[in-house]
Amino acid sequence: MEIGPALPNPPSSLSRRLSVVAAREHGVGPEQLPLIGIDADIFDAFYREHIDGVEGFVIRRVGDRDRAADLTAEIFLAAIDSAHRYRPALGAPRAWLLGIARNLVAGEWRSRDRRRSGEERLRGSVLLDSDDAARWDARIDAASRSRELFESMERLPDGERAVLELVALDELSLAEAAAAAGIRPVTARVRLHRARRKLRAELEAAAGPVPDQSSARKEDRS
Amino acid sequence: MKRQGDKGEDFESRLLGQLKAIVAERGDEASRREAAEPAAAPPLWRRRGPRLALAGAVALAGIVVALIVTAGGSKSSTAFAVEPQPGGGVTIKIYSLEDASGLEAALKEAGIRSQVNWLDAGMVCKEPHFKPSEVHPRGGRTFGGMTMGGPGAITISVGAEPRSRIGEFKRGEISDAEFQASMANRANLNLDPKAFRADQSVVLSGAPVPYNGDPEGGSITKFDVAEGTVEPCEPVPAPPGAGPGAFALTPEGGPAFTPRGDGALPPAAAVADLHRAAAAAESAGAQLAAPGSGKYLYEKTKVVQLEGWLPKGDGKGPKDHPRYFLTINDPKARNALVPVTKEVWTAPSGKTHVRETLGDITFFSSADQRAWEEAGSPPPWDFEPAEHHVTRDGSGRLRKEYARTTFRGRHEFTYMEHLSRLPTEPEALRLAIEHRPSGDGPVAPSPASSVRGGGTVERLLQIIGEPLTSPAVRAAAFGALAEIPGLGFERGVTDAAGRRGDAIGWTRERGFGQRVIFDPSAGTILADAEFIYDAKAAGYPNVPNDIPYRETAHLKAAIVGTIR
Numbered sequence: 069m070e071i072g073p074a075l076p077n078p079p080s081s082l083s084r085r086l087s088v089v090a091a092r093e094h095g096v097g098p099e100q101l102p103l104i105g106i107d108a109d110i111f112d113a114f115y116r117e118h119i120d121g122v123e124g125f126v127i128r129r130v131g132d133r134d135r136a137a138d139l140t141a142e143i144f145l146a147a148i149d150s151a152h153r154y155r156p157a158l159g160a161p162r163a164w165l166l167g168i169a170r171n172l173v174a175g176e177w178r179s180r181d182r183r184r185s186g187e188e189r190l191r192g193s194v195l196l197d198s199d200d201a202a203r204w205d206a207r208i209d210a211a212s213r214s215r216e217l218f219e220s221m222e223r224l225p226d227g228e229r230a231v232l233e234l235v236a237l238d239e240l241s242l243a244e245a246a247a248a249a250g251i252r253p254v255t256a257r258v259r260l261h262r263a264r265r266k267l268r269a270e271l272e273a274a275a276g277p278v279p280d281q282s283s284a285r286k287e288d289r290s
Numbered sequence: 291m292k293r294q295g296d297k298g299e300d301f302e303s304r305l306l307g308q309l310k311a312i313v314a315e316r317g318d319e320a321s322r323r324e325a326a327e328p329a330a331a332p333p334l335w336r337r338r339g340p341r342l343a344l345a346g347a348v349a350l351a352g353i354v355v356a357l358i359v360t361a362g363g364s365k366s367s368t369a370f371a372v373e374p375q376p377g378g379g380v381t382i383k384i385y386s387l388e389d390a391s392g393l394e395a396a397l398k399e400a401g402i403r404s405q406v407n408w409l410d411a412g413m414v415c416k417e418p419h420f421k422p423s424e425v426h427p428r429g430g431r432t433f434g435g436m437t438m439g440g441p442g443a444i445t446i447s448v449g450a451e452p453r454s455r456i457g458e459f460k461r462g463e464i465s466d467a468e469f470q471a472s473m474a475n476r477a478n479l480n481l482d483p484k485a486f487r488a489d490q491s492v493v494l495s496g497a498p499v500p501y502n503g504d505p506e507g508g509s510i511t512k513f514d515v516a517e518g519t520v521e522p523c524e525p526v527p528a529p530p531g532a533g534p535g536a537f538a539l540t541p542e543g544g545p546a547f548t549p550r551g552d553g554a555l556p557p558a559a560a561v562a563d564l565h566r567a568a569a570a571a572e573s574a575g576a577q578l579a580a581p582g583s584g585k586y587l588y589e590k591t592k593v594v595q596l597e598g599w600l601p602k603g604d605g606k607g608p609k610d611h612p613r614y615f616l617t618i619n620d621p622k623a624r625n626a627l628v629p630v631t632k633e634v635w636t637a638p639s640g641k642t643h644v645r646e647t648l649g650d651i652t653f654f655s656s657a658d659q660r661a662w663e664e665a666g667s668p669p670p671w672d673f674e675p676a677e678h679h680v681t682r683d684g685s686g687r688l689r690k691e692y693a694r695t696t697f698r699g700r701h702e703f704t705y706m707e708h709l710s711r712l713p714t715e716p717e718a719l720r721l722a723i724e725h726r727p728s729g730d731g732p733v734a735p736s737p738a739s740s741v742r743g744g745g746t747v748e749r750l751l752q753i754i755g756e757p758l759t760s761p762a763v764r765a766a767a768f769g770a771l772a773e774i775p776g777l778g779f780e781r782g783v784t785d786a787a788g789r790r791g792d793a794i795g796w797t798r799e800r801g802f803g804q805r806v807i808f809d810p811s812a813g814t815i816l817a818d819a820e821f822i823y824d825a826k827a828a829g830y831p832n833v834p835n836d837i838p839y840r841e842t843a844h845l846k847a848a849i850v851g852t853i854r
Contacts, residue, residue: 099479106317108310115306123302137301144309148316192305200301 098156101164105151115144118165123207125169128214128237133204134193141192143169159247166238167248170230221267228263231256311613372396379449386509387496400448401483403491405516407523411498415523420493423517425485444511447480479513491516495523547744549778550795550803550823560779561772563792563810568716568768571754571813574761581849586635589757590846592649593630594786596822596830596839597670598623599653599662616671624658625833626651628670629786631845635853641693643853648673648688654833712753714762716769723749737776744796747774751794751806755815757847768813783807785817787843801827802839817843 096104096114104111122143123136130136146168158164196204214237221229227249234245246256369389373381380400387393387408397404407415481492496511551560581587599615600623629649636642648669653659662668673680673688683689713719720735724746736743750767753759759767771777771794783793785807792810797803801824807816819841825833 105313108314108317111310111313112306115309119302119306141305141309144305145312148309148313192301195304195308196301204301 096161101154101161102152105148125238127207127211129173129218131208131215137192137196143172163244163247224263228259231259232263381445381447384444402448402481405493405520407495409497409525412528413525414528415495416526419521420516421518423490423515425515449483489518493520547739548797549738549776550797551778552780560777564768564772567810567813568765570811571761571768572765581638586637586850588635588848588850590633592787592843593632594838594841595628597628598625613671614668619829621831626653643693646690647683712763714766716766719766720770735774738774739776743774785843786841789816791816797823817841
């Protein structure tokens with residue numbers, strides 16, 4: 069078969085219209101996610117649904133305004149680039165996106181992605197104006213405690229750290245955190261338990277109790 | 291969410307603009323590829339019928355599902371099929387909601403209470419007949435309802451997610467084709483009975499819609515989660531302005547096709563012109579044959595596309611790499627019609643050679659035209675020398691040449707055999723493309739505004755437009771059009787190449803529609819267009835009504851021996 073690289077075909081006008089409506093009404097579901105890389109309207113719905121979450125995710129980890137803006141852009145670019153590889157088995161869209169975000173923040177994806185695209189396509193920081201900068205600085209300040217927590221996890225093994233930060237910092241459910249970290253839920257539970265135990269000893273005096281799972285349920289924050 | 295109301299000048303809006311431009315460009319690339327390999331529901335202007343590549347259905351799994359060939363909506367086909375899954379749960383493949391009580395029973399057995407409604411085309415349940423609710427299945431997802439449509443079956447899994455073969459595919463244990471097939475079969479929707487509270491149930495309401503020329507070849511199904519009592523569905527015509535979520539496919543509601551034409555023209559005039567076209571087609575010369583080895587099908591067209599020029603490139607493309615002139619719907623853009631002469635040589639293998647030459651760009655206002663010329667007449671993105679390999683022809687026009695291997699490949703010319711088997715008598719042709727069993731006897735044609743009639747008009751024009759259609763089939767298709775009441779018909783219309791003819795037109799959504807221009811004295815299609823009948827409704831506030839969004843004028847088709 070002479071099919072080009074795995075770009076999905078654009079949807080027919082009927083199905084496309086339906087998916088745009090569904091995306092706006094109910095959010096971009098797993099069945100529509102592969103289309104965000106080729107359908108600007110579905111991407112629009114996806115972006116609006118997740119931009120707050122992604123910015124918050126980045127700001128809880130990165131204290132530098134420009135780097136945070138660059139990362140925000142890079143996370144969506146990476147999502148656009150890899151949407152056609154998305155499968156529902158990789159988790160709900162939010163978990164999938166935050167999995168990408170986590171890899172990018174950790175610097176794991178950037179080099180690979182640059183090599184593939186051959187150029188840096190979009191710098192988020194050049195889009196910031198002075199009003200945005202002030203707003204971002206305020207958000208960055210407000211998230212300073214989260215960043216301390218994030219930094220305090222540095223000593224944890226990476227696998228354990230991934231689960232803990234997704235649950236504690238980003239308020240993902242255990243299942244979502246597992247999907248975002250690309251591991252099975254049962255593994256995630258074990259790792260979360262271990263990470264929490266290790267960190268508790270270190271943090272209890274300085275930073276107060278580590279959030280436990282019951283306070284880390286996913287909430288609708290939109 | 292909060293940013294939706296903003297005027298659009300913060301970081302988030304600017305970033306969205308940049309990202310959407312990137313997505314739009316990728317989408318264009320994908321559609322260029324798709325233009326050569328029709329996937330689901332090929333629009334008329336792509337002029338390619340039944341070579342429905344499964345790849346399209348696979349890519350869209352979840353929205354449009356795999357094309358299922360059934361007996362043309364015959365009542366004898368199974369409405370749904372239940373398959374138990376290893377490890378518990380079932381998948382239910384729904385071909386139609388016609389057997390509503392049977393499907394309700396099957397869902398109940400699987401642990402989901404439901405109300406199933408199968409409606410006539412253009413009808414919806416009178417709202418509200420239940421209290422909407424939502425469930426929270428595992429994985430953090432919320433399900434409150436969705437609308438799915440397309441040809442073929444919708445697959446629901448209840449209590450089980452059919453095994454994904456992604457792992458096997460990654461390990462190289464199954465081929466790409468097997469993996470794609472498994473993706474095509476995966477469920478469009480997973481319902482977890484455990485996520486439902488005792489007072490929650492599912493409401494499924496569906497209706498037939500046209501697909502691929504079969505007026506009832508597709509269906510649209512709305513899923514909702516209800517809380518408490520669900521009142522019986524009272525079918526009512528879809529209200530004006532209802533979105534596709536309520537099944538209405540036009541802003542006017544009800545009919546899927548709104549014919550557009552010259553209301554003052556008596557229907558008899560249209561019939562006379564169509565009969566004239568049929569006679570001309572019949573007596574036209576020999577039919578084009580598919581190219582033999584070493585030969586090419588040569589097609590020359592003039593394509594006029596509505597594009598927008600953004601003098602400052604604001605928000606389109608990356609900051610250091612802005613785009614100024616492209617197919618985009620932006621109220622800030624200055625719109626122009628961009629003509630491109632396109633020559634395509636298609637070898638029997640499906641390999642093509644394409645040559646595109648940019649014509650004279652026309653803006654809708656002379657001020658815009660001047661501004662663009664003063665800016666040095668920058669070319670559209672597709673012809674931007676910095677971005678593409680562009681040369682100039684003898685008269686200095688920008689030109690691109692490229693080779694392309696198309697997926698449709700060998701299917702390109704097998705379609706011809708299909709066309710050659712079509713009946714050459716008007717009514718028989720219509721019944722054949724409506725998938726009506728031949729034993730049913732004569733059936734009066736449905737009006738052009740109806741789901742069935744509109745789909746038939748679309749399909750007949752598609753058949754006439756195929757360069758390889760035989761004169762007899764083409765004549766029968768014109769004859770069949772003449773029998774359809776309520777055609778949107780207009781005389782004295784000019785196509786993109788300046789030729790005059792008659793037009794058949796209709797709207798399908800929000801001011802967008804199709805318009806096909808034919809020459810009644812030659813019995814040939816001159817041009818087909820995706821047409822903007824109502825610019826405001828179509829989302830283009832700065833352009834006049836009745837302009838093409840994209841028009842393809844067919845200038846020449848021939849079998850040739852060389853590319854030159």
